[in-house]
Amino acid sequence: MSEKRTEIAELGEFGLIERINIVSPRQNLTSLKGIGDDAAIIDIGQENLLVSTDMLVEGTHFDLSYIPLPHLGYKAVAVNVSDIAAMNGKPEQIVVSLGLSNRFSVEAIEALYEGIRSACINYKVDLVGGDTTASPSGLIISITIIGRAKKDKTVLRSGGHPNDIICVTGDLGAAYLGLQVLEREKEVFRANPSMQPDLEKYQYLVGRQLKPEARMDIVYDLQEKQIVPTSMIDISDGLASELFHLVKNSKVGVKLFEDKIPVDSVAYDTAIEFKIDPITAALNGGEDYELLFTIHPSDFEKLKNHSDIHFIGHMHNNPQQNVMLSKHGTVVPLQAQGWKHF
Amino acid sequence: MSEKRTEIAELGEFGLIERINIVSPRQNLTSLKGIGDDAAIIDIGQENLLVSTDMLVEGTHFDLSYIPLPHLGYKAVAVNVSDIAAMNGKPEQIVVSLGLSNRFSVEAIEALYEGIRSACINYKVDLVGGDTTASPSGLIISITIIGRAKKDKTVLRSGGHPNDIICVTGDLGAAYLGLQVLEREKEVFRANPSMQPDLEKYQYLVGRQLKPEARMDIVYDLQEKQIVPTSMIDISDGLASELFHLVKNSKVGVKLFEDKIPVDSVAYDTAIEFKIDPITAALNGGEDYELLFTIHPSDFEKLKNHSDIHFIGHMHNNPQQNVMLSKHGTVVPLQAQGWKHF
Numbered sequence: 158m159s160e161k162r163t164e165i166a167e168l169g170e171f172g173l174i175e176r177i178n179i180v181s182p183r184q185n186l187t188s189l190k191g192i193g194d195d196a197a198i199i200d201i202g203q204e205n206l207l208v209s210t211d212m213l214v215e216g217t218h219f220d221l222s223y224i225p226l227p228h229l230g231y232k233a234v235a236v237n238v239s240d241i242a243a244m245n246g247k248p249e250q251i252v253v254s255l256g257l258s259n260r261f262s263v264e265a266i267e268a269l270y271e272g273i274r275s276a277c278i279n280y281k282v283d284l285v286g287g288d289t290t291a292s293p294s295g296l297i298i299s300i301t302i303i304g305r306a307k308k309d310k311t312v313l314r315s316g317g318h319p320n321d322i323i324c325v326t327g328d329l330g331a332a333y334l335g336l337q338v339l340e341r342e343k344e345v346f347r348a349n350p351s352m353q354p355d356l357e358k359y360q361y362l363v364g365r366q367l368k369p370e371a372r373m374d375i376v377y378d379l380q381e382k383q384i385v386p387t388s389m390i391d392i393s394d395g396l397a398s399e400l401f402h403l404v405k406n407s408k409v410g411v412k413l414f415e416d417k418i419p420v421d422s423v424a425y426d427t428a429i430e431f432k433i434d435p436i437t438a439a440l441n442g443g444e445d446y447e448l449l450f451t452i453h454p455s456d457f458e459k460l461k462n463h464s465d466i467h468f469i470g471h472m473h474n475n476p477q478q479n480v481m482l483s484k485h486g487t488v489v490p491l492q493a494q495g496w497k498h499f
Numbered sequence: 500m501s502e503k504r505t506e507i508a509e510l511g512e513f514g515l516i517e518r519i520n521i522v523s524p525r526q527n528l529t530s531l532k533g534i535g536d537d538a539a540i541i542d543i544g545q546e547n548l549l550v551s552t553d554m555l556v557e558g559t560h561f562d563l564s565y566i567p568l569p570h571l572g573y574k575a576v577a578v579n580v581s582d583i584a585a586m587n588g589k590p591e592q593i594v595v596s597l598g599l600s601n602r603f604s605v606e607a608i609e610a611l612y613e614g615i616r617s618a619c620i621n622y623k624v625d626l627v628g629g630d631t632t633a634s635p636s637g638l639i640i641s642i643t644i645i646g647r648a649k650k651d652k653t654v655l656r657s658g659g660h661p662n663d664i665i666c667v668t669g670d671l672g673a674a675y676l677g678l679q680v681l682e683r684e685k686e687v688f689r690a691n692p693s694m695q696p697d698l699e700k701y702q703y704l705v706g707r708q709l710k711p712e713a714r715m716d717i718v719y720d721l722q723e724k725q726i727v728p729t730s731m732i733d734i735s736d737g738l739a740s741e742l743f744h745l746v747k748n749s750k751v752g753v754k755l756f757e758d759k760i761p762v763d764s765v766a767y768d769t770a771i772e773f774k775i776d777p778i779t780a781a782l783n784g785g786e787d788y789e790l791l792f793t794i795h796p797s798d799f800e801k802l803k804n805h806s807d808i809h810f811i812g813h814m815h816n817n818p819q820q821n822v823m824l825s826k827h828g829t830v831v832p833l834q835a836q837g838w839k840h841f
Contacts, residue, residue, distance in 0.1 A: 197627035285539035
């Protein structure tokens with residue numbers, strides 16, 4: 158008798174998550190929201206506690222041949238802070254677990270913590286606990302972050318409405334293109350170790366890949382302007398994939414305008430150099446850690462002059478119709494590729 | 500120029516933790532207690548929020564050739580619940596991150612989650628989030644647990660006083676001996692795959708290793724009897740090692756009585772069979788996940804008839820003198836070995 162064996166790759170990451178997340182009856186009234194948003198929500202009285210966790214695994218999420226350990230530590234914290242930002246919350250504490258092989262010296266771990274602490278200072282977060290353990294191979298960093306948001310200011314993926322304006326911060330695709338540059342330089346170096354990588358031209362892209370920042374500045378800007386987004390998510394897997402999370406949860410459809418999607422000029426040129434459509438890089442690249450959110454049309458006036466927020470489309474009432482108006486005036490269906498780790 | 504390289508093994512786990520835990524100035528008033536107890540403490544108003552995290556790595560903490568996946572899932576939750584119990588708290592939520600190689604099928608992951616969910620039901624905990632990612636090799640389980648305790652009922656490692664009575668729950672050394680049995684059977688099976696392991700006799704020990712329980716029952720018993728321990732810790736690294744944490748934090752010394760240390764009879768016999776001193780197994784074995792706590796002498800009357808709490812010694816005012824009165828009437832110094840993963 159052979160037991161059934163289903164490969165993870167058959168389901169993909171999202172399919173796997175759906176299959177294992179059998180919703181169990183809630184056992185604590187304090188558990189307000191579980192799996193399915195950027196952070197879980199726990200009731201602590203006047204405020205919501207926000208909890209999110211991310212695991213970074215060597216060989217899957219990073220390659221130590223090109224990311225310096227302090228940058229890696231910084232990034233590991235920033236990606237967690239980004240999840241709290243995506244709930245319109247304020248990060249406050251992290252716990253850090255490390256799995257380490259004996260390949261790592263004490264000095265290497267100190268370099269990693271240097272980056273972790275630097276991010277903690279920057280984002281005003283306290284490192285309050287953790288676990289350090291041996292790993293037979295490679296480095297594993299697992300961080301859980303705790304944040305807070307006022308009850309009426311907590312933003313979910315599910316609050317979008319038809320006619321809401323879709324906003325995105327910063328620019329998209331650069332982190333993905335930075336990764337392509339790093340991978341190429343690594344190959345060049347392998348073939349000829351005397352070659353020095355010339356990354357000068359790609360500095361911005363490489364920086365976006367190696368040292369992303371969580372957009373807490375935007376959370377504070379929105380707060381100052383007294384705007385509460387109707388829905389929000391951070392862009393870790395690519396604009397298209399995150400948009401699909403918003404429309405699925407908000408039960409709406411979206412229409413994007415290709416010419417409104419922000420792409421940095423170096424990212425644009427580099428995409429062309431790599432024979433990648435710049436918009437494809439922006440839609441599916443991932444790891445930009447920008448914020449994607451929707452606002453009620455009445456809030457547009459207050460936000461329209463913000464230098465780093467772009468209005469890329471709107472929501473509408475047909476969930477079956479997720480489209481992009483291309484630069485050529487044609488309407489193309491949106492597709493979410495996202496990251497495939499498995 | 501060569502940079503200095505210090506091996507982790509030179510410092511050991513505790514040495515490493517001390518070196519990387521440079522205490523940074525606190526940035527959030529809500530961060531009441533950071534690294535250095537079983538859980539961090541976060542201020543949420545009337546109550547304390549307790550946060551703890553544990554990472555289990557294949558090849559370091561478990562061997563899938565003898566631990567069934569549902570048991571592993573259960574254990575991963577139980578060891579986290581045990582940290583909340585050690586603060587005299589009530590566990591409420593967990594987030595679970597998994598790193599998985601493609602060696603694992605979807606069915607295998609479902610089996611792991613079956614154990615996780617079973618522990619959640621047993622300990623009344625909600626699974627509210629997580630992260631699932633690919634790992635180039637092996638299985639990694641990282642769980643962060645969130646619990647609560649009343650402010651005046653939260654128990655630290657640091658509250659012990661001279662004359663406090665040292666209490667321990669259950670029995671000690673069995674989990675370690677269960678591991679020895681499993682390792683031996685694995686060797687026998689390797690040498691001769693047609694041999695069926697005979698674990699019947701060692702069922703209790705193997706169960707203690709593969710499916711430990713967090714002692715939430717004791718937390719509820721203490722609550723019912725209106726006893727707040729003066730200090731508490733859970734026994735993950737062995738009685739001696741945990742006692743040293745209590746005395747170091749409470750700035751006291753301890754005197755143990757060898758004949759009071761609870762050792763199960765099968766554990767005793769198996770230790771002899773393995774040519775291990777049963778008391779050494781109890782003192783240094785680890786993974787028992789029992790509670791070690793101290794009470795004010797005036798609480799002894801209320802607790803003395805509890806069937807599963809043992810009074811093994813007392814604290815005194817000389818931190819330099821940590822000793823055990825042996826069965827032979829000699830006074831021997833206590834030594835903490837603990838686990839060495841590195």
